[in-house]
Amino acid sequence: MIKAVKKKFLNLVKQQNGIALPVVLAMFAIGGLLVVPSINYMATNLKAASITKAEFKGILAADAGIEDALWKIKNEDTDFLEPYTITDVNGMSVDIDIDEVDTIAGETVSSGDKDEDLVVGANVTYDEGIYSYVMSVFYNGTGLVNIVQILIDFPPGVDYVLDSTSTNVTLPENSEPTVSGSPTTGITLVWVNGSQPKIDSGETKYHCFELSGPAGIEGVEGHGFVSAQRQDVGDVWIGDVAPYSITAQAKDDSETVVVTIRAGVWSSSELDISCWQITP
Secondary structure, eight states, X not given: OHHHHHHHHHHHHHTTTTOOOOOOOOOOOOOOSSOOOSSOOOOOOOOGGGOOHHHHHHHHHHHHHHHHHHHHHHTTOTTTTSOEEEEEXXXXXXXXXXXXXXXXXXXXXXXXXXXXXXXXXXXXXXXXXXXXXXEEEEEOSSSEEEEEEEEEEOOTTOEEOTTOOEESSSSSTTOOOEEEEXXXXXXXXXXXXXXXXXXXXXXXXXXXXXXXXXXXXXTTTOEEEEEEEETTTEEEEEESOEEXXXXXXXXXXXXXXXXXXXXXXXXXXXXXXXXXXEEO
């Protein structure tokens, strides 16, 4: 998705006086547990005919702001969540705002304390148009834990196969998820329990389902979160990544916004850009 947006954008810019834009998207393939975003995927709404000289300079400046924000997230700068401004970038100033995303597909994904005693893994295999997804949930804490919600967000290209869930993690068995988004932009699957099966310390349970789609989809493991209730602690959760949204606004000398770039990013050991939107 990001490669396609970048290629389209570069082609559009080349139509403007043969100028090539040195856009560097800080994207790394991340092999994690579940789904992408919701932060929903976004495509640039930039039109080649509308690029003015000022907007072109603004795009370069705002892009530099996004890159600076990505560096802060990657390096865990203690102040990276505070809005800030960088100056004299192509003769412009850039206002940058980084926000933590705690709601995906209308569901809260980070309530309670993060619980390292819950260990979630995923194994995905492919055969004749079907991805078979097996999630394992291992609990190594004290007392009992109840799985309340599973949320998985996937990249474009896959769709959920109806009635394919088989699980001893959620109730009732074979319960179906809520599906939001579309295969074109990426889907999010959410399983929510009314009453939860208990997992004892040292026990592993499994959550299985199928996705349809072509072979070779990058990042098909997706990204995701598991929310639970611990007998001894209360509400807890575990996720493979931390989602952030970034907004960079390039302003001219009169403080007029020339270009705004918005990006979504999953942060773990590496960064995975989930969406990218340019608004001149």
